[in-house]
Amino acid sequence: MDKTLSVLHIIRSVDISQGGTIQAIIQTIDNLPDNQTLEVLCLDDPKSKHVLNFNGKVHAVGPVKGVYGYSPKLKQWIKTNAHRFDVAVIHGLWTHAAIGGWQGCKSANLPYVIFPHGMMDPWFKKTYPLKHLKKQIFWYYQGKVLRDASEVLFTCEEEKKLANGVFLGYSYRPHVVSFGAPDVPAYKFNGREELSKVLPKLGNRPFLLFLSRIHEKKGCDILLKGFAKSEKRSDLQLVMAGPCDSNLESELKEMTVSLGISERVHWPGMLRGEYKSAAFNQAEAFILISHQENFGISVAESLAYGKPVLISNKINIWREIAEGNGGVVSSDTVSGAIEVIENWESLSLNEKLMMGANARKVYETNFTVQKATQDLTNALIRATKFK
Numbered sequence: 001m002d003k004t005l006s007v008l009h010i011i012r013s014v015d016i017s018q019g020g021t022i023q024a025i026i027q028t029i030d031n032l033p034d035n036q037t038l039e040v041l042c043l044d045d046p047k048s049k050h051v052l053n054f055n056g057k058v059h060a061v062g063p064v065k066g067v068y069g070y071s072p073k074l075k076q077w078i079k080t081n082a083h084r085f086d087v088a089v090i091h092g093l094w095t096h097a098a099i100g101g102w103q104g105c106k107s108a109n110l111p112y113v114i115f116p117h118g119m120m121d122p123w124f125k126k127t128y129p130l131k132h133l134k135k136q137i138f139w140y141y142q143g144k145v146l147r148d149a150s151e152v153l154f155t156c157e158e159e160k161k162l163a164n165g166v167f168l169g170y171s172y173r174p175h176v177v178s179f180g181a182p183d184v185p186a187y188k189f190n191g192r193e194e195l196s197k198v199l200p201k202l203g204n205r206p207f208l209l210f211l212s213r214i215h216e217k218k219g220c221d222i223l224l225k226g227f228a229k230s231e232k233r234s235d236l237q238l239v240m241a242g243p244c245d246s247n248l249e250s251e252l253k254e255m256t257v258s259l260g261i262s263e264r265v266h267w268p269g270m271l272r273g274e275y276k277s278a279a280f281n282q283a284e285a286f287i288l289i290s291h292q293e294n295f296g297i298s299v300a301e302s303l304a305y306g307k308p309v310l311i312s313n314k315i316n317i318w319r320e321i322a323e324g325n326g327g328v329v330s331s332d333t334v335s336g337a338i339e340v341i342e343n344w345e346s347l348s349l350n351e352k353l354m355m356g357a358n359a360r361k362v363y364e365t366n367f368t369v370q371k372a373t374q375d376l377t378n379a380l381i382r383a384t385k386f387k
Contacts, residue, residue, distance in 0.1 A: 005036045006084060007380060008110075010101035011091040012069060014042050014058055015050040017213075017243045017270060020297045021092050021117045027182060029056045031369045033377060039085075041077060043069040043097055070096045078104025087383045088112035089376075090149070093119040093142055094135065102145040111383045114149045118294020120163035123217070123314065127291070136167055143170030150383035153376075155179035155295045158316035177379055180372035181300035181363070187274045194278035198268040199239065207237035208310070208341070209283035211271065211298045212290075214244035219289040219312065219332055220252055226289065226337020228259035232345050236264070238287075241279060243270040280305040284352070285327075285344055289337045290315055303363035308355040310340035320366050326359035 009025050016022055025040060032038055044051045045063035061073035074096060078088075088110050090101045098114070105112045125132040135142070146152050147170045154160035154176050163174075195202060208227075212218050220240065227238050238261075240252070249267065256262040271279050280286075286302035286309045293299070293315035300317070302309050309327035311318060321327045328343045330336035347355070 003035070005377070005380060005384075006086050007036060007038050008078075008081075008085040008088040009038060009040045009091065010074075010078075010088055010097050010112075011040065011042050012095040012097040013044050013050070014040060014054050014060075015044065015048075017050075017245075020295065021115075023297050024091065024115065024117070024179070026055070027180065027369050028373065028376065030182065031373045033373065036377070041074070041101075043071055043074065043095070064096070068095050071100065074100035075104040075107065078110065079108045082108030082110040085110060087150075087380045089380070090114040090145065092117050093145075094138070098145050099141055102148065106148060111150050111386050113151045113153050113379050113383050114145060115153045115155070116146075116159075116163065116294075117155075118159060118292065118316070120166050121159070121292050121294065122162055122166050123292035125166060127217075139167045139169060143167065143172075146170060146172040149173070150386035151175040151379055153177050153379060156316050156320075158319065159294055162316070175379060177375035178366070178368075178372040179295050179300075180367045180369040181297055181304055182369055183304050184280075185277055187277050191278040191281040194274055195282055198271065198275050199266050202237060202239070202266055205235045205237050206233070206284050207239050207266075207282075208285055208287045208344075209239050209241065209279055209302075209307075210287055211239075211241045211276070211279060211302075212288060214240070214242050214249045214252070215246075216248065217291045218242075219291050219337075220248070221255065222332065222334045222337050223287065223289045224252060224255055224259060224261070224265065225334045226341060227265070228256075228261045229334070230338045230341040230345070232341060236345075237266060238264060239266045239268065239279065239283070241268050241271045241276075280307060283307055285310055287340065288312070288315065289330075289332055289340070291332045300363060300367040303359045303367060306356045306360040308344070308352065308359050310344055312336055317366070321359075321362055324358055324362035324365070325355060326362035327355065 040058040043062045043064045044060040046060035051060045064071045152172045152174050256265045289312045296315045312332035314332045318329050322329045328340040330339040
């Protein structure tokens, strides 16, 4: 492609503490081809720290209220500025970023693709049936966003398969694109020394790393129960790293006391930069017994570090990991958590090292940012020709 491709990304928020959706944009910015430009449109308050500190050109038309976040400014901004862009990317469902983004793009004749980012997973239907009923009613509008998109982009075959038939009405054009995680950053530090600043009680003891949001869908409770009940080395620790915007972390800490593992579980909060890298570097393995995970950026990041992943089969990239022997997979239950921990503990040192090497191969084969960038670029080019 000779001509510069100007792309507008539309998202509810650029706050990285809200989950993995914004990571897709951050990775695209960090690996943007020379013949592309990228701007972000969001519903955040333009004075918020995450907007002011965002590493890219961002236009914030908030503040807005509630989860949905209605603002008439979104559609108007797109209509006013659409002439500067060739194509748009809408991220996520169920907020005004999707509905207002669709309205703006359609009225300005700006072609777009949309990433559902796992928000059509049947787990939500099973777990929150009343919410699902409300979403089915709202699908009258939300479904049109998918219908009118050039393509609905799923990040793996499993996500595409699970989404099929979850909501009734409106057909759309599904397409699977690669989704990636950044490679290991070139930090120069002593990993344990850095970790001691955020995990002073960990010492030099071995640990499994949970690095994700502290949220009910992440299976934190079953992980703690599985860790407590599993047969393991007496000095093996568990690091629970991630942000929490509810009382769940306090409840989980109380659970560790009742389970008798409070001295073995560590809560450093959200880790970033060199501290996050140190945690990946020093962990024996990564663990996530999630009930639903569209892709799992942190899972792919662990693979990049050559760390085996101990995960549930509700993480949509589990097949690639199992086929490549880059980790241990079981169910999203307490018995599943026990199984992956005890399977890990049963391995010899050489077997663990081999699994780590396999983890890196799985990353290089499936989840590099370069591959994801090329797949998205191809989808955007197709979108510019969509009528």
